[in-house]
Amino acid sequence: MKTIYVGLLGLGTVGSGVVKIIEDHQDKLMHLIGCPVKIKKVLVQNIHKHRQVDIDPSVLTTNVSEVIEDPDIDVIIEVMGGIEHTKNYLLEALSRKKHVVTANKDLMAVYGTQLLKTATENGCDLFYEASVAGGIPIIRSLVDGLASDRITKMMGIVNGTTNFILTKMSKFGSPYEEVLKEAQRLGYAEADPTSDVEGLDAARKMAILARLGFSMEVDLDDVEVKGITDITEEDINYSKRLGYTMKLIGIADRTGDKVEVSVQPTLLPDSHPLASVHDEFNAVYVYGEAVGETMFYGPGAGSLPTATAVVSDLVGVLKNMRLGVNGRSAVSPQFEKQMKSPEEIFAQYFLRIHVQDQVGAFSSITSLFSNREVSFEKILQLPLKEKDLAEIVIVTHKASKKDFEEILQQLNDLDVVKEIKSAYRVEGNGWG
Amino acid sequence: MKTIYVGLLGLGTVGSGVVKIIEDHQDKLMHLIGCPVKIKKVLVQNIHKHRQVDIDPSVLTTNVSEVIEDPDIDVIIEVMGGIEHTKNYLLEALSRKKHVVTANKDLMAVYGTQLLKTATENGCDLFYEASVAGGIPIIRSLVDGLASDRITKMMGIVNGTTNFILTKMSKFGSPYEEVLKEAQRLGYAEADPTSDVEGLDAARKMAILARLGFSMEVDLDDVEVKGITDITEEDINYSKRLGYTMKLIGIADRTGDKVEVSVQPTLLPDSHPLASVHDEFNAVYVYGEAVGETMFYGPGAGSLPTATAVVSDLVGVLKNMRLGVNGRSAVSPQFEKQMKSPEEIFAQYFLRIHVQDQVGAFSSITSLFSNREVSFEKILQLPLKEKDLAEIVIVTHKASKKDFEEILQQLNDLDVVKEIKSAYRVEGNGWG
Structure with a gap:
């Protein structure tokens, strides 16, 4: 033998x-x-x-x-x-x-x-x-298991380090820097954590998944990336209050012939299967036209x-x-790459801003949204310790990326807006 | 062509x-x-x-x-x-x-x-x-994706009808019969639901999974089966109170060369990934010696x-x-079938009993457990509306199936025990 x-x-x-x-x-x-x-x-x-x-x-x-x-x-x-x-x-x-x-x-x-x-x-x-x-056989599942389906969306928690950090921030209310140090001490984060915390590692994996799932030559440069370094305890607390869990989510989405691929901190409803993927675990959620929702969960590293x-x-x-059949399993891409433009990318958004607590402030803000026909799903207004300031937290209904970014720009220019504290994408609403 | x-x-x-x-x-x-x-x-x-x-x-x-x-x-x-x-x-x-x-x-x-x-x-x-x-590519994952690992445990929610019923019972506190009728009306349960609610459908799937995962000729007769028809709202309420979720779980477990395969209502900690598999969804949790914990989630039917x-x-x-390579992918079983005996099956158990509220009752009950060196993880004692009766809920540490069944028998014979209301297996403790 x-x-x-x-x-x-x-x-x-x-x-x-x-x-x-x-x-x-x-x-x-x-x-x-x-x-x-x-x-x-x-x-x-x-x-x-x-x-x-x-x-x-x-x-x-x-x-x-x-x-x-x-x-x-x-x-x-x-x-x-x-x-x-x-x-x-x-x-x-x-x-x-x-x-x-x-x-x-x-x-x-x-x-x-x-x-x-x-x-x-x-x-x-x-x-x-x-x-x-x-340890998750996701590539095999995309290539063979879902071979007969048309995959329209993949969402992944594909970086264990950032998921560990966000889980601990969420559980203990600790600040990012502190949890990062703990993760480094425990070996869940590298001495130089840049590639993980800035989202680059996740972006590489999403490029690979998008290429396979959409049968299209998606490049790393096509992936829009935002890491977790700016996430604050306040963001996480407000998310919780509204029933959301903060995760670093890689999204690959196909509408018609066009796709978008991104990695960014994202709010998911607590009841979404990805929201309960804790610590250093990974999971990839796949939506296929025929199969519907599936999720693959397991250790992402080790x-x-x-x-x-x-x-x-x-x-x-x-x-x-x-x-005797080596070299015949790779399938060349079926489709020409076509990336969505910002007008074609639709999502819900979470927005937290500090505004002057004065008459008309609120309506001058909301009119920026209504001018672009962006409506609200949730609004929370709270007084702040600093006198004459209020905090407004908004979750929008679906808006185009272009509209949302222009609204952010215009908010920034408004006198009544003291500071845009944070803005995150919201996914998975309507789940459960 | x-x-x-x-x-x-x-x-x-x-x-x-x-x-x-x-x-x-x-x-x-x-x-x-x-x-x-x-x-x-x-x-x-x-x-x-x-x-x-x-x-x-x-x-x-x-x-x-x-x-x-x-x-x-x-x-x-x-x-x-x-x-x-x-x-x-x-x-x-x-x-x-x-x-x-x-x-x-x-x-x-x-x-x-x-x-x-x-x-x-x-x-x-x-x-x-x-x-x-x-829709879950679990067979492919067992055959190819985890080919190099030694699978020691599989736990599955592999019947959508019963998971739908248990989810609704848990969410709305409704009784079994009522939820079953709703499930039938919505098309989630058949007019004759026997094969689903008695666990037989799940048993068939577990036999198939055990055969593949353990590379052993497991027969349907080797699968011990208990359905969901006896589960009461009280059982579900007490489970919740103790931090558990009730699911119909198929278990295939290997220790050394011996295996057990069963389907039964089982309590899982709320934080366990299987606990958040709702409605008609299915999921299979696989433990491999090398890969550790993985889970595959998706629609079980449709x-x-x-x-x-x-x-x-x-x-x-x-x-x-x-x-030109058809007919060569089936692998014949690697191992002789060896089923565990009741002394070799270990699990934690949930037990709910009604006892006479009198001096010495509690200790005569607990001594039955300590005689067999079975200790308790959780105990809850509550007065009942009926005078002179109390309700005791116990979660044991691990005990052999043989010991636990003999304890049940002896409890039944005790004068102070009015009724054994329910007993369930508990799995996944230590999770999260």
Whole structure:
């Protein structure tokens, strides 16, 4: 019985998990694919570093060529991260007819199309389930499970760090900076959290999901991004009071032939399934014309959950090898990319402003909305401690992004408006 | 370009959805599989009945042979229901090398193993995603997405009718009989609701899930079943008071090499993801050793959601046809079936009893538990309207099923115990 040899690029958190799962599950793998699977070479930065997994030191190498050029190796698993040089390694591996499994969302968001094309040209599989929402088999579900449906909307909590932070802010009423520090101490946030808290990590995943779900070449640049760094305790408190939960939500929405993709802090009704996704968990909510509402929930990161997705992809590659059908599963995009303009993006909005507490203030504000035919779902007015000031919280009915942004601009110019404290998108109303 | 011809057995709710989706999505299907798909023959009971879908009357037939013996037809989609004669039709179709897609859980729960074996012997695919939890791609996720993991527990809300009833009972405090009538009026429950409310429908789905998740020949007879007909408003009110939500939960649990599979009314902490699955929705919670907790949520039934799953399976068959690899995806069970005995099944329990309000009553009750080393997590004692009676509600820590059942027996024999009002399993404690 032929042994299948695998080359591993990277032996960090996920790489160690991959080694462990392949070791622990030899019996199951044997049963599924009918032959043993062995890791032959592992690219590392430092051969002598202490490892959390038992691994024969002789398989470690700091020379990438020893992995991607080894003729015995059939499959390359890439869990090293990075974009430019990693892309070159994988292109080289594919040109040598090696199948690729990657967990690298940064790479797939930027070079996914090129890599998938190269894989198909070389008759190779390129699978990347682990790149979005770690342990949740969302890519497989979009590609196979909902194959016969027309997906019109996806909403995702696809970044565990920000969900952890927002959950704690919401639960304990603590300020952002304090919770971020706690998240860093507990290992849920990096020392440099920028890519997470500014929404870039989530944007990469949404680009990948939108591409698949809408069968369209959505680029990272097409994703509008806003992070969570400006969210205050007051915003969260007012949200709660109105029955909403604050989440960093990636939205991919299709109307007719046009799409929008964004990542931004968003208010969801407490009863929406995404509102009860807590802590570092991820979830992707999918709306299909026929299937209606579905949601996929699970761990978004972590060594073993992510490694599970990687090894499941490896099983997919190996099954295809056994059947001799590698390189035929990628489907090229069906539609030309067409992004919505701001006039075509409709949503409800939450707005919190401080105004002079004087006669006519309220009506001068509301007339800005009614001039554009934007009506209100909820209004809350409260006195503030500072004399002569009031706080107004508004949830609008659906308005175009263009109208809403122009209203914000005009509010800013009004004398009675002291400050626009915050504005957020509201989604999922009408749920439950 | 060759057209692929499909034969349809049944043109009820799901069948009509299948016809509609195949019509509406010809472009997408063409893109995915590269050729047109056409329904050539449809088995119906009455050719002249008015249909909700546009279909050429000449394709309708009341003669099953015209469908399963038609040499042009490559794939049979079975959405007619029934067990014995349906099994015979499908065996005949498979022997004629026709691939089969079925939405029939009753059939798969009873004859799944035989049908899958026959399919493999004939080089045919037999897919049945729609048989469990309609629009949720749970079977695919278990087979492919979590292929590299060891699944140790599945908990499912896999019957929409009972979830609808329990949701309404919980929300409005209404009695079972009243809510059942409403569910029947709204079309969420059948005129004869037995199979749903007694838990049999859920048991069939759990047998299918357990077979796949544990790679073991679990039979329908191995599933212990209790329905929702005895649940009272009081039970639901006390559950709420203690922070629990009542659901009809299918449990498949593996410890070491042994498994248990059951369906029963179960209390879950309000914060558990399954607790917020409302109305007719379904969800399956899966615990894998590596991946940890995942949950799949969506519509469990309905014409279009179920038809989506059927057509996605059809796409799977057609992709395999294009690649020439049909009939190779079924994996025979890896393990010998070993069911847990009552001493090996551990759970927490909720118990509500009416006792004589007299000195020593409480301690004579609690000593029955402490004699078997079963301790309490929560106790609530309340006076009752009837004089000299008190109500005691207990949530135990984990106990074996054997111990708990023997305690129930002994409680029944105690003079101070007037009545054991109810006993339920409690799951998911420690969540959130």
